[in-house]
Amino acid sequence: MARYLIKRTGVLVATLLGITMLTFVCVRLLPGEVAAGDDRAADAAETRAAKRRLHALDRPLAVQYAQWLGRSVRLDFGHSWVTRRPVGETLREAAPRSLQVMIPAMVLWYLLGIPLGVFLALRHRTAAARLATAGLFALYSVPGFVAGTLLIVWLANPDQVAWFPASGLQSDTLADTAGSGLRATWRFLLDRVWHLALPVACMVYATTAYLAEQTRVSMLDSLSAPWVRTARSKGLSEFRVVTRHALRNAAIPLVTLAALALPAAFTGSVFIERIFSIQGIGWALVQAVEERDHPVVMAITTIAAGLTLLGILLSDLLYTAVDPRIELR
Amino acid sequence: MRARRSRRPWVGLCGLIGLVWCGLAASTLPAGDVGDAAVRVSLHMPVRDLNPLTAAHAASAQVTDYLFDHLLERASDALDRYEGALAERWDVSDDGLVLTFQLRRGVRWHDGQPFTARDVAFTLRLCRRPELASPLAQALGDVETCEVIDDHAVRFRLARPSWRVFAVLVESAFPILPRHRLEAAGPEALAEFGRRPIGTGPYRFVRHDAASNALTLERNEHYWGDRPAIGRIVFKVLTDRAAALAEFKRGGVDFLSRLSADDFFGLLEDRRWTAARIREALRDGSGVFLLPPGAGGRFGLGAFATTRVSFVAWNCRRPPLDERGVRRALASLLDRRGFGRDPSRSLGRPVTGDQVWFGPAYNHEVPCRPLDPAAARAELEEAGWFDRDGDGWLDRAGRRLTVRITYPAQADDAVLRQLQGAARTAGVEVLLDGLEHGLFTRRKNERDFDGLYLAWVLDVEEDPYVAWHSCAAVDGANYSGFAAADALIEEARATADPARRWSLLRRLHARIDAEQPVLFVQAETLLVAWQPRLSGVRFHPLKPSGWDIREWGIADAPPQAASPR
Numbered sequence: 001m002a003r004y005l006i007k008r009t010g011v012l013v014a015t016l017l018g019i020t021m022l023t024f025v026c027v028r029l030l031p032g033e034v035a036a037g038d039d040r041a042a043d044a045a046e047t048r049a050a051k052r053r054l055h056a057l058d059r060p061l062a063v064q065y066a067q068w069l070g071r072s073v074r075l076d077f078g079h080s081w082v083t084r085r086p087v088g089e090t091l092r093e094a095a096p097r098s099l100q101v102m103i104p105a106m107v108l109w110y111l112l113g114i115p116l117g118v119f120l121a122l123r124h125r126t127a128a129a130r131l132a133t134a135g136l137f138a139l140y141s142v143p144g145f146v147a148g149t150l151l152i153v154w155l156a157n158p159d160q161v162a163w164f165p166a167s168g169l170q171s172d173t174l175a176d177t178a179g180s181g182l183r184a185t186w187r188f189l190l191d192r193v194w195h196l197a198l199p200v201a202c203m204v205y206a207t208t209a210y211l212a213e214q215t216r217v218s219m220l221d222s223l224s225a226p227w228v229r230t231a232r233s234k235g236l237s238e239f240r241v242v243t244r245h246a247l248r249n250a251a252i253p254l255v256t257l258a259a260l261a262l263p264a265a266f267t268g269s270v271f272i273e274r275i276f277s278i279q280g281i282g283w284a285l286v287q288a289v290e291e292r293d294h295p296v297v298m299a300i301t302t303i304a305a306g307l308t309l310l311g312i313l314l315s316d317l318l319y320t321a322v323d324p325r326i327e328l329r
Numbered sequence: 330m331r332a333r334r335s336r337r338p339w340v341g342l343c344g345l346i347g348l349v350w351c352g353l354a355a356s357t358l359p360a361g362d363v364g365d366a367a368v369r370v371s372l373h374m375p376v377r378d379l380n381p382l383t384a385a386h387a388a389s390a391q392v393t394d395y396l397f398d399h400l401l402e403r404a405s406d407a408l409d410r411y412e413g414a415l416a417e418r419w420d421v422s423d424d425g426l427v428l429t430f431q432l433r434r435g436v437r438w439h440d441g442q443p444f445t446a447r448d449v450a451f452t453l454r455l456c457r458r459p460e461l462a463s464p465l466a467q468a469l470g471d472v473e474t475c476e477v478i479d480d481h482a483v484r485f486r487l488a489r490p491s492w493r494v495f496a497v498l499v500e501s502a503f504p505i506l507p508r509h510r511l512e513a514a515g516p517e518a519l520a521e522f523g524r525r526p527i528g529t530g531p532y533r534f535v536r537h538d539a540a541s542n543a544l545t546l547e548r549n550e551h552y553w554g555d556r557p558a559i560g561r562i563v564f565k566v567l568t569d570r571a572a573a574l575a576e577f578k579r580g581g582v583d584f585l586s587r588l589s590a591d592d593f594f595g596l597l598e599d600r601r602w603t604a605a606r607i608r609e610a611l612r613d614g615s616g617v618f619l620l621p622p623g624a625g626g627r628f629g630l631g632a633f634a635t636t637r638v639s640f641v642a643w644n645c646r647r648p649p650l651d652e653r654g655v656r657r658a659l660a661s662l663l664d665r666r667g668f669g670r671d672p673s674r675s676l677g678r679p680v681t682g683d684q685v686w687f688g689p690a691y692n693h694e695v696p697c698r699p700l701d702p703a704a705a706r707a708e709l710e711e712a713g714w715f716d717r718d719g720d721g722w723l724d725r726a727g728r729r730l731t732v733r734i735t736y737p738a739q740a741d742d743a744v745l746r747q748l749q750g751a752a753r754t755a756g757v758e759v760l761l762d763g764l765e766h767g768l769f770t771r772r773k774n775e776r777d778f779d780g781l782y783l784a785w786v787l788d789v790e791e792d793p794y795v796a797w798h799s800c801a802a803v804d805g806a807n808y809s810g811f812a813a814a815d816a817l818i819e820e821a822r823a824t825a826d827p828a829r830r831w832s833l834l835r836r837l838h839a840r841i842d843a844e845q846p847v848l849f850v851q852a853e854t855l856l857v858a859w860q861p862r863l864s865g866v867r868f869h870p871l872k873p874s875g876w877d878i879r880e881w882g883i884a885d886a887p888p889q890a891a892s893p894r
Contacts, residue, residue: 032767033774048774050462083377084520093539103350107343149571157575165581166572172369172543172563275569279375279539287375292767 008316012309019305020072020298024065027294028057034081034292055081055294068298077299082291087299090284097169098268098280101196105203106261113208114254117215118242124220133216136209148202148275155198164198167277171195199276203269211257218250225249251322259315263307267300367545367561368863368881370584371573375566376544379534380523381504382456382463387786390873392564395546396439397504397528400430400449403789403871409689409827414554415444415505415529425490425825428498432481436553438507439533446483450475451508453485460516468497492825493792505529531557531879542566557879558865577628583863586874588856590674596858598626604674607632608667611854612678616687617868622861629859633868634678634852635875636685639744639784641734641848642808649730650779654712656845658705659732662751665697668744668851677851682838683796685787686852687870689827690834695842702755709755716756723756731758735772736782738763744850745782773808781808784853789871793818793837809846 034051052058056067071078077087116132123129156166165171174191222228223246231245232238270282281300288296320327372391378384381393401419404410413419416430436444453475456465471491476484487494497503507527514522526534531554532546544564548557565582567573574592577585588596594604602625610618616634620626643650643659650656667675679697684690706723714723714730723730732752734745742763749759764772772778795801798819799812814837821833841847855875859866864882868875 030767031771032765033770050459050466054460054462079516079520083523084383084516085524086517086520097540100350103346107346149569152569152571152575156572156579158578162575162579166575166579167565167567167569168540168542170538170541172538172541172545172565174541275572277542277566277568277572279542279566283375290766 008313012313015309016302016306020069020302021065023301023305024068024298025061027297028061028064030289030292032292034294051081072298072302077302078295080288080293080296082288082293082296087295090296091281091299091303094279094281094284095266097278098273098282099265100169100192101199101203101272101278101280102265102268104196104200105207106265108200108204109207109211109261110254112204113211114215114247116208116212118219118247120212120216121219121223122242124216133213136213140206140209140213142206143271144202144206144269145271145275147205148198148272151198151201152275165195166198169195169278199272199278202272202275211254214253214257215250218253219246222246222250248322252319255315255318255322258318259311260308262311262314263304266307267304367563368559368584368878368883369543369563369565369582370878371577371582371586372544372564372566373573373587374568375539375542376537376564378523379526380506380519382452382465382506383461383519383523387873392544392546393504393526393528394530394873395532395562395878396526396530396534397506398436398530399504400498415449421495421825425492426487428485428487428495429478430483430485432483433553434481436529437551438509438529439527439549440507440510441551442507442509444505444529445480445508446477447480448505448508449483450477451512452503452506455506455511456503461519465497465502468502469494472498490823490825492827492830493794493822496788496790529553531555532562535561555879558882559878562878577858577860580860583860584857584866584876585859586855586857588858590671590676590856593630593632593856593858594674596626596628597630599624604676608676611676616678616852616870619866619868621866622859622863627861629861629863629866631857631859631866631868632676632854633870633875634686635855636787636789636870637784637853638680638683638787639782639850639853640683641745641748641850642781642783643846643848644776644779644781644808645810645846646776647779649714650732652712653844654708655714655730656848658708658712658755659748659752659757660698660845660848661701661705661708662755662757663698663744663748663848663850664700664751665851666700668747672747676854676856678854680849680852681842682849683785683787683841683847684791684834684838685789685870688789689831690790690838692835692838692842694835695839700751702751705755705757709757714756721753721756722758729758730756731760732779733760733762734780734782735762735764735769735778737766737769739766740782740784742782776803776808776810778808780848783808790831790834792822793834794822797837797841811841811844811846813844814840 033048034055034057056064068078075088079086080090083090120129120132151164152166154160156162156164169192171191174188225246227249228241228246231241236245266281267285268278268280268282270286272278273280273283274286284296285300287293288300372388374386374388376384376386376389376392378389379393379396381390381397384390384393398415400414400416401411402414404412413433415433415436417433418431420429421427430449432444432446432449438444453469453472455461456463456469471488471494472485473488474486476486478484485494485498510527511519511522524537531549531552533549535545535547537544542565544566546562546564548560550556565576567576567582570589570592573582573585574588576582590604597620599620602620607618611632611634618632620630622629643656645651645656664672665679667673668677678686680686681695681697682691709723709730713725715725716723718724734748736742736745740763742761745759745761749761752759773781796806797811797814798805798807799815801807802810802812817833817837817840821830821837824830824833857876862884864884865880866876867880869877
């Protein structure tokens with residue numbers, strides 16, 4: 001196992017290096033000016049030239065990359081070219097906002113998706129299960145930004161019902177009205193959950209549908225396996241047969257999906273953050289690309305790539321826990 | 330026993346996730362409360378930099394306008410008159426090379442420090458720092474020095490007479506920043522200032538809470554000028570239009586700007602106010618249409634023609650747009666009766682030049698060309714363009730008459746599609762290229778286009794040198810390459826007398842219209858709505874946002890005593 005880990009870590013580092021190099025070149029080759037403003041003054045050649053000198057864009061690409069790499073290994077991603085703030089500080093502020101949406105969403109993916117998938121597999125011959133499967137496909141087909149807008153129009157609009165807020169993570173009047181002590185904490189938590197309801201719902205529905213369908217297909221495969229027949233013939237309860245014998249063997253695809261949850265938790269969802277005005281990492285990334293804020297783009301893509309590779313490594317390690325027959329060399 | 334033990338790891342995991350989530354939520358909890366009744370104003374994009382010298386977007390200017398002061402302000406009732414702000418008196422030497430300002434006494438920064446002439450001199454030095462790469466450095470290029478005469482007097486010396494420098498120095502392009510905070514500031518301190526700015530303005534920065542998307546300003550109780558009635562302003566970032574409208578209807582926002590035409594007419598309950606009537610009201614001269622709460626429906630509604638002008642710049646270096654006849658023909662293919670996806674609801678104001686339509690330099694004698702495909706075709710035939718092969722498109726020497734218009738993909742292309750449709754009837758092939766912003770910027774800077782669709786926010790008096798002089802054709806904002814009026818432009822630039830200068834600018838307007846290097850479309854109309862609790866809402870097209878919150882009041886707030894100036 002130790003040898004495997006050392007080997008995989010080496011591959012991880014090399015892959016990450018390759019990703020950062022490719023991303024760096026692509027970002028530098030993007031057309032457009034850094035932090036181009038709205039007016040003609042920002043368009044002036046002198047202003048553009050001054051910005052290029054300021055950000056060392058007139059140096060050779062290899063030199064620029066080497067300088068960036070030298071800082072990044074120390075986790076110093078430089079300063080934003082737009083706000084001039086340390087990139088790390090910007091990400092430390094934005095990440096909790098994305099995580100507050102993604103963590104509940106990810107928990108609900110599995111809490112809802114797996115049991116639903118198991119249920120559909122056990123009842124797969126019934127009309128209700130077929131209808132539910134069709135419904136899952138339909139849900140999965142609805143794009144997130146469409147769902148978000150519809151939820152706002154239907155559930156956050158006084159013309160229909162205004163059950164939920166349409167934007168942000170918190171009421172801006174909360175500081176005035178919350179009171180103090182335990183009461184304030186309770187109101188704060190309720191307010192936060194209330195604001196997260198619609199964004200989390202948008203994040204949950206499609207992936208839950210996908211997860212349920214994956215679980216259903218894997219379970220159907222697993223339920224017809226010989227060891228499940230053996231378990232049943234031994235007189236085990238149906239619950240035990242499903243959870244300890246069938247589900248465990250069907251879990252490998254689900255573990256693979258879990259590997260992608262790590263970078264998703266960090267980057268959030270660009271569409272959802274835009275629609276609900278949540279200033280998380282996804283929002284920051286899109287703004288940085290639009291404004292050609294290279295340090296922020298590089299930082300977010302590097303961290304997301306690192307988390308993806310780490311997630312893949314962790315899922316490989318989890319396979320051995322799920323299926324003892326798997327051996328890592 | 331075995332079943333209970335096997336559940337403990339899951340319970341522990343759920344508990345851990347819950348604790349982590351609560352910790353994350355708590356990390357975004359704002360500190361402190363903010364006092365009395367507030368007005369909530371929508372912003373369509375987040376504001377990340379409140380340093381007015383470096384902020385790149387108009388949304389920032391909507392906020393910084395209340396935080397910072399300038400030397401003078403243009404009078405709201407006479408565009409050629411200035412009123413004292415941080416400067417009480419000013420003097421321009423006869424040769425136009427020396428500007429002297431006597432500064433107001435008793436003004437304090439939001440942190441209590443006194444404002445002095447050194448702050449003015451420092452601001453000029455700051456905007457010239459290389460690490461800021463501020464566009465203002467170029468705009469003030471003719472300013473040689475700024476001398477501090479004493480604590481309340483400052484003198485600017487210019488390299489050559491320039492009315493433009495005076496306009497930049499005294500208006501919103503040159504807000505005064507605190508020397509005591511920024512003189513020794515490195516990049517991090519400058520960035521921090523952009524997050525927590527300090528000014529001398531009528532409002533001071535309180536906090537910016539990203540969790541609730543609220544940026545809060547509080548009234549400056551030691552302000553040198555008139556005390557605003559509104560004690561607190563909360564700017565709420567609402568990037569999605571549907572979310573913004575929903576928030577407004579539920580009362581979460583008091584003032585909503587940038588409404589779409591559909592949303593505007595959706596809120597308008599009095600159906601006697603048709604788009605045609607509103608358009609007529611807007612074009613009658615004032616450019617403002619106002620319905621107070623109760624007059625047209627529950628909410629107050631307003632529309633006003635802004636100083637943001639959209640246009641298509643033709644690349645006069647490239648055939649066929651190097652021919653004046655072709656450009657003039659294209660000008661007859663724009664239907665100015667109504668723009669946009671639903672022309673019947675269009676409220677934009679057609680314009681023919683790049684001076685603000687209500688300003689003294691706009692030539693109202695230059696008429697808007699009516700839509701006339703037949704006249705356009707006749708003009709093109711005169712230039713030798715005929716449909717020789719019967720394919721419906723005009724051609725000459727085996728080449729089809731094709732014009733490609735490049736525009737930013739996020740722009741509303743409805744006007745261009747109207748133009749495309751009308752051009753088809755005249756036999757001109759108009760192709761549209763919607764490009765990502767960065768690619769659009771590169772094409773613009775490399776002059777790699779036939780036509781370029783843009784919009785500019787204009788000053789009350791535009792310096793024609795930037796947009797029309799041949800020197801700006803390669804690297805500046807003269808995208809079309811227009812070079813037929815350099816002498817007129819140089820004369821206007823050097824003319825200090827406003828009346829004479831405006832006359833020259835009106836002549837320039839007429840000449841540009843005759844040459845048609847640019848197809849001017851419209852002065853865009855901004856549609857807004859506000860809650861019944863707001864009073865005193867008026868429109869000022871020259872303000873960064875178009876309105877002045879200092880004039881507003883809240884119906885349910887206790888009356889405020891006026892303070893002496």
